[in-house]
Amino acid sequence: MDMPVTKKKKLGLKERYALMTRGLGWEPSYQPIDDIFPMDRFEGIKIHDWDAWEDPFRLTMDAYWKYQAEKERKLYAIVDAFAQSNGHLTLSDARYINTVKLFVNGFAPLEYMSHRGFAHIGRQFRDVGPRVACMMQSLDEMRHSQTQIHAISNYNRYYSGMAEFRHHHDYLPYLQVPKSFFEDAATGGPFEFIVAIGFAFEYVLTNLVFVPFISGAAYNGDMGAMTFGFSAQSDEARHMTLGLEVIKFVLEQDPVNVPIVQKWLNKWTWRGVRLLTLVAMMQDYMLPKRVMSWAEAWEIYFEENCGALFRDLARYGIVMPPCVEQIRLERDHLSHIAWCHFYQARGTSDFHVWLPSKEDMDWLSAKYPDTFDRYYRPRYEYWAKCEAEGKPFEATAVPMQCQVCQIPMMFTEPGDPLTLCQRHADYKGEQYHFCSDHCRDIFEDEPEKFIQSKIAGHEVFKGNAFRPGTDPTAEGFNPAAEALAFFRIEHGRDNGLHNGSTDERNFALWRGLAKAND
Amino acid sequence: MAVKAIDTYEFEPADKAENFHGACVIYAGWDGHLLFSSPYAWPLPPDLPFAHFIAGPMAEIFGQHPDWAGIDWNSAVWTRNGEAFAPDMQASIAANGLSHKDALRFRTPGRDGLNGAGI
Structure with missing residues (x-):
């Protein structure tokens, strides 16, 4: 007897997406939905129709595994080849390694923070569509963090300043700038987080991070970093589209959302660009073979691309953040101000300067x-x-820092490059200082949040940068040396000048051995 | 503005004076001398004479600039949190009315940085 064959039609992308996202959700029957999702209303954002949320990629979990697994295989094949062929010796120059240090200490941990942030908000939205999208992005960010750490671990076997990247990210003064940036975002509500990271960072500013580092890697013979960059690129494209979709969805839902989103865009564009000071410096000073200047990158990726974006958002009533005016004035100063600072504050850095x-x-x-x-x-x-x-010349004193961005107060008055900028505010009987009007505005909007800032210099003064069991009253106690020990900076090896460093010497020695006969 | 939050959101300031073991944090920056990238911060005993603050912690850092030696301190112009300030060199930090996290700036007329260029 012949078995009847039921020919099942293969599901289309749209149907599969519907089943694998919204189809997985359900209507709660014995708990109020506001109790299940208590976090998605307190920020004041009003959503009337969650069904209007459209995932631009309609990516489902099974497809996600397949794509990512393929990319992993390629990535690790190249990372292994790089390690086995002593790829680090094909770099343009030993100074380039400091860019890698900046990346693993400053940025790879932010990918991890982003993973945590998206995992958190992936639980907070009441609609299953954005929850699934956030979950995928959370997995992407975890993968980026891991692949970056794996690729860079090849350098850690030979050079200084990378082994303690996790501890450094948590405590080293200059790394409190990226760390506090993300903590600010992650302690906002889910909508602020997704506007801050999903839109302001991933959409508005991402090319200013990604292109300089990854093209810098390509120009300087860093196959490892180049590969994780390319492996992350398709994810980044997805994140950018998602960030834009989120903004449009929120703005279309209710007019009360517009001023809230505008406030966040103003805040996060400024905070993002302050953070990018590190990238500007890397681009203009740390790449032995240069890609383009910070000013050129700003013109292409902000003025041209984001200008068009903000013109597009104008129909919702969104305007270009006012801080952009000051950013333009700082464009031709930013990288120089930063390198001058890092040069003199080299004692507490985990990379070398020159x-x-x-x-x-x-x-x-x-x-x-x-x-x-x-x-x-x-x-x-x-x-x-x-x-x-x-x-x-070296400045060994503790720099005064901005209460919001936590960057040393090194920026000059807009339009007056010979006067350092300082702003001041009082709150509940305490006084606070800021690098700019925009950081002060951010403080004054949420003072209760920023009075908790852990200002790195103050933490040292309070005695919070000593190892457990340290007795600061002991004879001959040296607080500066103890703070370095607490930071896990090996003085003379991890910090200081590139010229004469062990990294410079070893690179020259090993490259010599690789390229010549005894 | 109050922070929008799911519950009461109130915190103690992290850097209240009492957290500094009796010291008082004072910032000082030298205007017109951008060789120094920012003002600096010091935890000072409140009974430290102002002249000792200059001769000690400040000199240690600012003394690297060729303009430092031989500054006429009588002609230096000071501000405190943006307002005019006239320190009494012999009086202590506290007797000068300085309080925790005050930001001082000073200008040294006639000594205006390398080649007078503000650096």
Whole structure:
């Protein structure tokens, strides 16, 4: 007897997506929905029709596993080949390794924070559509963090400043800037988080992070970093589209959402660009073979691309954040201000610094004709003289920091590059200082949040940067040395100048062995 | 504005004076000398004479600038949190009316940075 064959039609993408996302949800029967999802209303965002949420990629879990697994196989094949062929010796120059250090200490832990943030909000939205999208992004971010750490671990076997990246991210003063940035976002509600990270960071600013680091890797022979960059690229494209979809969805739901979203865009564009100070510096000073200047990247990726984006959002009543005006004024100063700071504060960093060579300075003059020669070249020339005389200039004192972005107060008044900018506010009988009007505005909007900031310098003064069991009253106690020990910075190895560092010496030695006969 | 939150949201300031073991945090920056990338912070005993603050912690860092030696402190112009301030050099930090997290800035007329260029 023949068995009747029921020919089942294969499900289309749309049907499969519906079944694998909304189809997995259910109507609660014995608990009020507000009790199940207590977090998605307190921010004041009003959503009337969750069904209007459309995932632009309609990605389902099974497809997700398949794509990601393929990318993993390719990535690890290259990472292994890089390790086995001593790929680190094909770099343009040993100075490039400091870019890798900045990346693993400053950015890979943010991918992990992003994973946690999206996992958190993936529980908070009452509709299953955005929950599934957040869950996928959460997995992506975890994968990015892991692949970056794996790829960079090849460098950690040979060079300093990377082994303690987790501890450094938690405690090292300059890394409190990226850390507190993400903590601010993760302690907002789910809508603020998704606007801050999903839109402001992943959409508005992502190219200014991604392109400089990954093109920098490609230009400087870093096959490992280049590969994790490419492996993450398709995810980033998905995150960008998701970020845009979220913004449009929220803005279309209710007019009361518009001013709330605008406030977040103003805040997070500013906070994002303050954080990108590190990238600006990397781009202009830390790549031996340069890709493009920070100013050029800003023109392409912000002025052109994001200008178009904000024009598109104008129909909802969204305007370009007012801070952009100041960012434009700082464009030709940012990287120089930062490198001048890191040069002198090199004692508490986990990467090495150096003075730009004559050729570097000529490039900087050409890229920054209005600012470099007038304001910054004289500093480098003076410091070069100090180094030549055997008395390198170094600022060992603790810098004053901004209460919001936590960056040392190194920025100048907008339009006056020779005066440092300071703003001040009082709250509940305590006083606070800020690097800018925009950081002060952020404080004044939520003072109760930012009075909790852990200001790295203050933590040292309070005695919170000592190892357990330390007795600060003991004879001959040296608080600076103890703080370095607590930070797990090996003085003279992890910090200081590149010239004469063990990294510089080892790279030259090993590359010599790889390229010549004994 | 109050923080929007799911419950009462009130915290103690992390950097209240009493958390600093009797010291008082004072910031100072030297205007027109951008060789120093930012003002700096020091936890100072409130009974420290102002002149000792200059000769000790401040000199240790600012003394690297060729303009530092031989500053005429009588002509230096000070501000405290943006307002005019005239320190009594012999009086202590506390007797000068300085309080925790005050931000001082000073200008040294005639000594305006490398080649007078504000650096």
